[in-house]
Amino acid sequence: MNNEIIGFVDGYKGVKLFYKACLAQQPKAKVIFLHGAGEYTEKYAYFAQWFVDKGIDVFMPDLRGHGRSGGAACHVDNFNDYAKDLDIFIKFTDKGWGNKKTFLTAHSLGALISVFYTMRFTYDFKGLILCSPCFKLRLKIAPVKAWFAAQLYDMLGNRSFSSHIKPQMATHDRQIIEKFAKDPLMHHFVTASFFVEMNKAMKIARRAAGDFKMPLAVLQAGHDRICDSKAAERFYESAASQDKEFKLYRGFYHELLNETKKEEVFIDIYDWIIKRC
Structure with a gap:
């Protein structure tokens, strides 16, 4: 990708955040994209290039503890740290590339972070696009393990255990x-x-869904074995947004943007953005 800039920005408490800026020649809008748990921006390179080819800039950070960013792997001291990192990153992109019409687009954990961010910071997003958002897990975690994690939280918060997410649960795409x-930057814990x-x-x-007012699109996998699709639909129904849309992709696994029919989702996202530019 010859229109790509990579680098690092200092996140909250000085944690180094890796980022990719994928730039269109004559951008119509700007997308800030957040990936999910255990993965990193490289998994969305095709997504970024597709939108750049359509004239939309895409800016993607690796979350702290993920990919090439700093911090302990798949660890966060406080969920607010993610929101603070995002605020720093958004301001960084505004300073470097302007605050053209900005859409916050995110998958799974990234979608949860995005909603959490809007509850704590003010920014003039033209819309928020959530892909298979993680508002509740469908993945079954043994009660004893959940209890154990809660106890370790106070005693040894960086102790790790399996996420129980298998790659074949996320997409039908064998490639x-x-x-x-076998990517060492992918984590399964x-x-x-x-x-x-x-x-x-x-x-x-x-609980805060009723206070959500910005333009909203919730795009949900119909066969999501990782996050609860009903929780995503309830968030959409409860949101106070005057401009909101929900779409269920029947038969799709959790990672809409990496599914075999991913371009169907890309087109829906693109059309939604262009209507609001």
Whole structure:
């Protein structure tokens, strides 16, 4: 991608955040994109290039503890740290590339972070696009493990355990599965602190849905084995947004943007953005 800039920005408490800026020649809008848990921006390179080719800039940070960013792997001390990182990153992109019409687009954990961000910071987004948002887990975690994580949160918050997410649960695309299965920057574990902080954030987001007012699109996988699709639909229904849309992609697994029919989702996102530019 010859229109790509990569680098690092200092996040909250000085944590180095890796980022990619994928730039269109004559941009119509700007997308800030946040990935999900255990992955990193490289998994969305095709997504970024597709939108750049359509005239939309895409800016993607690796979350702290993910990919090439600093911080302990799949760990966060406080969920607010993600929101503070995002605020720093957004201001960084505004300073470097202007604050043209900006859309916050995010997958799974990134979607939860995005909603959490809007509850704590003010920014003039033209819209928020949530892909298979993580408002509640469908993935079954043994009660004893959940209890153990809660205890470790106070005693040893960076102790890790398996996320129980298998690559084949996320997409039907064998090429994606095989490409990232052995990638050392992909993580299949989380820390006790991450697990507890994420659970608290999910509850807060669900309770605050009625206060959400910005333009909203919720795009949900119809066969999501990782996050609860009903929780995503309830968030959409409760949101106070005057401009909101929900779409269920029947048969799709959790990672809409990496599915075999991903371009169907890309087109829907693009059309939604262009109507609001």
